[in-house]
Structure formats: C-alpha cells, structure tokens
Amino acid sequence: MATISKPISSTRNACKLCAPLGASLVFKGIEGCVPLIHGSQGCSTYIRRYMISHYKEPVDIASTNFSEEAAVFGGGQNFVTGINNIIKQYNPAVIGVASTCLSETIGEDVDALIRDYTGQNKHTPLFFNVSTPSYCGTHMNGFHQAAIAAVARFAKSGKTGSHINIFPGFVSPADIRYLKELCIDFKITATLFPDYSETLDNVHTREYQLVPSGGTTIAELEKTGSALATIEFGTVFNRGVKNSVGNSIASAGEWLLDKMSVANNQIGFPIGIDASDKFFNVLAGLTQSPMPEKHQKERGRLIDAYVDAHKYVFGKRAVIYGEEDFVIALAAFLHEIGMKPVLVASGAASGVLKSALDEIVGPGNDICIADGSDFATMREIMQELKPDIMIGNSKGYYIAREMKIPLVRAGFPIHDRFGASRIHHIGYRGTQELFDRIVNALIEYKQENSPVGYKYI
C-alpha cells in the first residue's frame, strides 16, 4: 500500500468542501430549521448554489452579511438584525448558526450573541450553533460538528426507552427514505437524524415553502438521550480534526454514549452484503426480531445478481474518491465483488484511511491511498494506474473524460446528472442499484468500444 501525498503545496481542484456546507446540511435535516451562516454574504450564497445544483430544491440559508465595519468591530449588530429578519421572513422553529473562517478569525463569540439575543427577546426560535471555520477539516467535519452540536443542545437523558437512534451520516434523501422504510418493517421507532429526505427532495405543492416540510423534530432529538442504542454509519467521523467539545468525541453517537450512556453501534456505511449484514444484524439484535422477508429477498436477489454479473466486474481496476467514510465503504464493497480499488482518494486527511483499508483488504495490498488529496493529484497518479472505472461525485468527470473511462456517479455533489437525490447507495437495495450501475457502465464501455457492436453482451 502506497500513500501518496500532494506533489504541490497548493490544492488543485479540491476534492472537499468547506465546513459550513456540512453544517448547513445538518440544519436542513431538522424540522422547522433555517440555517444562518455568520460571515460574509458569499459563504451562504455559494453554499446555496452548490446544494441547489445537486438537490434541485430551494436551499434558503441566511447570512449575517459581514461588512468591513463588522469585521473590525464585531458582527454583533449584524447578528441581531439577521435574526430579526429571519424571524420576520421565515418565522422558523429553530435557527442553526454556523460560523465561518471570518467570524472565527476575528474571535466572534456566537454563544454569547445567542445568549444576549434570547435574554433580550421573548418567544424566540430555538437556537443552536456550531463552530465551522473553513480552515479546519472539510465539509464532513462541519457535518459531524453540527450533528454533535444538535444532540448536545437538544438531547435529554432519561429512562432508557425502546426507541433507537439512527445517524446515517451524509447519505442521499433516497437512502434516508429507505432507512425509514426499514424502521417500519422492523417495527421500531427511531430518530433518524439528520433527515433531509423531504426538505431537500420534496413533493410538488405549488408553493415555495419558506421552511420546507420534513426533518427530524426537536422532540425526536430530545429522545436521542434516552434511546436504547444508537446506530451510526461511519468509522472516521471527525477524527483527526480538533473540535470544540473535546478531541475524543468524533460523532453524535459518541457524544450520547459519553454523556448519556446511550449504547453506540458504529458501523461503516452499509454498502455491500457484508456491510449490510452487519447493519441488519444490529437492527435484528436491537429489535430482537428476524430480518423481514422482504429484506431477506432483497439480499437474496443481490447475491443472485452478484453471481450473474461476477465476470463483468472481476479484476476491474477502480478509482474511488470522496468523503473518507464513503470511500472506505465503497472499497469494502468493491473488494467484496472482486473489483480492485487501485486508488482511494479523499480531500480529507484524518490519518485513519490507511488503517481502515488495511482492515478491509488486508495489509500488504497495493492500493494507492491519497488522503488530503485533490483531483489534479488523482489525475496524475491515474496515468500510471490505468484504471477501468471511476466511482464518485461528478467533479471527477473531467478525468474520466480525458482517460476515456466510465464514471459511476455516487455521493455528493452530482452537478451534471439528474436525480442525485434519488441515488440510493445503502442496504441490500441500495447496493443492488449501485451494483447494477457499475456493471452496466462496464458493459456499456465494452460495447461502445467493440468493433463488432454486439446486441448481446
């Protein structure tokens, strides 16, 4: 296994986004919540544009719109005006506040700003805030920081109930809807958080809903503290990045375990049969009921598909990139079906990618690992690696195009295809969809590049 670092100190074509974007996603996953970014106007507008292009949904994010004066004397007045105007325009139940590199650098104390505001005003929305300077980590750190901040703010400890928490991490709206279905099938009450399955993929109502319907309710968040257990997808979370609630707490599940003794089951993203089995076993264990027949059959069909398509994928060399927890799960899945991840890349640099991959494929493998990397570096490494396929977000398209290899789009962002919200990645069913797409991409490639033009392949 070779770890490849960037050959140039600057970042060229980033394979990561900034922390406030991740926090905004979490805010969008709470019912009645309007995100507020404490910084320059551009931060919120850029993040809105980036998310709208992926989700094709309204993403209203307010900004405190720092001026030169605010940058010198502090953003307190902007904060108050901003909150007042959000209330006037949106009347939200909750306001989630994310800081920025600017407000952090000038030393804004958002806790105090909120305290002052709620002290001086009655009937305010509920507030919670998260420190997300763009110079610390990536969007995933913002995401997990915000998730931790939400449980730290709202969870209430109490007598352990029979309900569970599911913290799926950064998955698609389709993935979240699948998890809801799963909970119904297992007859278990769960707090799914963050739940942006509706807010970022809503039905048509002929209304511009200022605060879109859907999201995890505050009541549900409160119950996370008395849950029977938490299931969270991922192993990396916030590791490797300093955070405000202590270095050892890397996720919302860890926080609940530490502070409220809620048992925590950390499992990787359930992509593939082994990983999904692990997840279903945890669910079966917690509910003390067997896997519902519907899901058993989905598992069975997936195995059947693995059998039918195994030769198309065997030995194929894949480049995978994106968030660390996501690429770890993809690597395990590809390994399981006989594909060879030749390059695993991420813009994040928690330092745990190598050991995670060693665990999956065994030490002494020849995977190239590029963490803390960028697309330009990936492209340079790929010239040598001669991969057959890329799997990841749409930003890798230019490399796939240049190298004339297929790109299977998964994760975030997908800015050049339609239906990103509905891409399903997890569980037997999500794996099935991903598997079909990978197989078909390889078949299509073979067909398109064949001089014969086979009608059967």
Next chain:
Amino acid sequence: MANYILTERQKQVARSGSDSGKMVCNKPSVAGSVSQRACVFCGSRVVLYPIADALHIIHGPIGCAAYTWDIRGAMSSGPELHRMSFSTDLSEKEVVFGGEPKLYQGLTELIEKYNPKAAFVYSTCIVGIIGDDVEKICKQVAQEKNIPVLPVQAPGFQGSKKDGYKVACEALFNLVGTLDLPVPKYSINILGDFNLAGELWILMDYYKRMGVHINATITGDGRVDAIRNAQNAALNVVQCSGSMAHLARLMKEKYNVPFMHVSYFGIEDMSDALYEVAKFFNSDELMAKARDIVREEVGRLMPALQWYRERLEGKRAAVYVGGAFKAISLIKALRLIGVKTVIVGSQTGNADDYEVIKKLSDEDTIIVDDSNPVELSNFVKEKQADVFIGGVKERPIAHKIGIGFCDHNHERKEALAGYEGMMNFAKEIYATTMSPIWKFTM
C-alpha cells in the same frame, strides 16, 4: 407595501407608474434577508475567470476555491488553465502563523508547473485579518518568475459583488499598457462578455463581417497578452452595466480610449451594438455592412420568431438577473416574442438603470433591487408569471410554484446573445411555458 418585505428593504421595491422617485439601491444586503447576491470575491472571480492562459490562485481556506471551480461555461479557443481551481487551502496553522510562505510556495510551484502568462492572486476574507502582505509576495514572485503577478484584493466582506467587479478591473488595468503592438485601424476591445456557451464568438463573427478588428476580448476567451495591448484599440465596447465599466473608465482616463455601452441580447440591442460601432468609426462602409448583416440576420430570424410570438402572446415573465443592463435587454427581447414582463429585478443595478426599466416597463410592473426568495416567490404569485428568467438560485422558486424557467446566468450552456441567441431564447421560453407537465402542478 406588502408585509413580507423587510422594513429596511421597502424602498428597494417599486411599481412602474405608481412609484415615482428614484429607487434605493447600491446598498449592502440586509443581514438575514437571504439575498441572492454573493460577495466581493465572487464579483472579482466571475470577471477574471475566463482569462484562459492565466493562473488564478485563491488565497484562503478551501471553500472559496471549491465553490468556484469551473463555475461558468466560459469557453476558450485555446488554453484552459482557467478551468483549474487553485487554492492555498489555508489551514489553522497558517491562520495562526500567517499564510505568506504557503502563498509564495504555491505561486512558485504552480507557475513552474503550468507556465502561465500571468497570475491573479485573490485575497479572501481572512487574508487581511491574519495580516498577510499579498502585494509583497506578488511583487517578489513576479520578479523571480518574470510574469505579471497581480493581487486581487477581494475579501468577501469589503463591499458587495459589484465592488468585486471594480477590484477585478483594477487588477486588469495593471496589465493594460504593458505591451505595445500595432493594431489595424478599426480595432475594438470587447469588454464584459464572458463567452458563455461561445456567445463571444457569435458577436465576433458579426464584427468581423463588418470589417472591424477585435483586439482584446475582456475577459471572454481572454488572453493575457491581448489585455496587455488593449490600450491600442480605438474603442472599448462595453457590455453589462456593472462588471467592466470601471476598466473602460480607467482606460479612458489614462490611454484616452473612448468607450460605449452595448448589449447583445435581443434583436434591437444587438443591431444597435453593430450600428453604434459603425457610427463611431464614421465609416459608410462599416455602416453599410452592418445594415447588410442586420438585414440578413433579422430577415432569417423574423419569420421563425413570428411563429413563437403567435404562440407565446400574452404570457407573463419574471426577470431577476445579476446586472440591470441585461434585465433591460430581456424586457425588450421578451416583448419581441409577445411576452410581457411583470417583474424585473437585478442584484447590482443602479438608480439610473432602474429609471430606464421603469420607463420601459408596462404599468404596475414590480421592479426590485437585491431581492430574495421570500419576495420573489410572493411577486411571482401575485403577478401570476408564467416563466421566470434568472440563475440557478432562482430556478427552485419558479419550479416550486409551478412555472417555467430559463437560465440566463453563468451556467447556461445555450448561447442567448446575438441573433441566433435570440432564437435559442425564444425556443427556450416556448419549451418551458408550453410543456404539458404543468397540468399536473395545477
């Protein structure tokens, strides 16, 4: 005034016919209003971005670079270095100890690797606050690498997107005049077209057919050397009220290059853009050729447009775009295909622009500066618009309410300028308003 409009913003909304007096505009966005605007950095970045043989490095944490990577469909006929996103990607360590060494190293490495003709160094929000002397580093690297290295002072909070245009113009102005090559007699620079979807090439074709030489295109399909020699053109033809006017003024002052404002959207404005240039050169020959082009193009276009007009007559449009100049052209272009504009707004218009819009608009048209989703969605419903013309952030407003949408912003992939652009525009308005799917949204 409607209660959904914030108190601070009441004077930034007017209705033609009933509200006399100048609109309030050119103000920073109100905190918490969810403005559709971006920031100073954004303004500078969109203007300089299409210069294809320059290195554009963003000095700051990763966000600003990540969100602006290959953001516009600005096409290049040659090098494509502009489509790379370079960032010093500052981490906490540099925020504490200073980012100058990382900037120096980054610039040096990237210039060696990519061999650009010049480098633009964008300062983002925290650069000034942590005290980096970007100018000093730029000077040092320029000397060592022997190419222009231009600081672009664009901390997001130091004004609005429009201030970013100005900052970009100042960076460009430092390039102008550093090369001195002869140019033909009828030479113009095209300012303020960014060659989205190849629009610049459409315009250049018209001017070339007239016999006008294009010296520098700033910045669509832009090249550093052409900009360095821009002062030798006889005329700056400036599109878009906001972005490039400042450069034109600076060039007028220092190099005595006159300028004129034009727009390339719609038949009327496109034709005027050709006539005005011919008039400027006071040449019967140019004018005759301009007339020939207009006759030929319009002759070809009108029957087809008539077909659309018959089908679109009576439809109502909402327009919310970045610059007011474009909004003005759009009102006229829409009128040509029978569509009435009922809402007009821009992110960066000035008081005079809005006066023009008021005069041009039908009675009781809503005119708005620096609007937001709350206002726009309410306006659209009140005015029962059938189609919205705007950018990515406006699309969900239209679609959620259940009306058509036409992207007239950076990310469009269909050319909308020139005569063929007018045709594409008509086709797009037709496609989006006539789709059978709207019956499901009723």
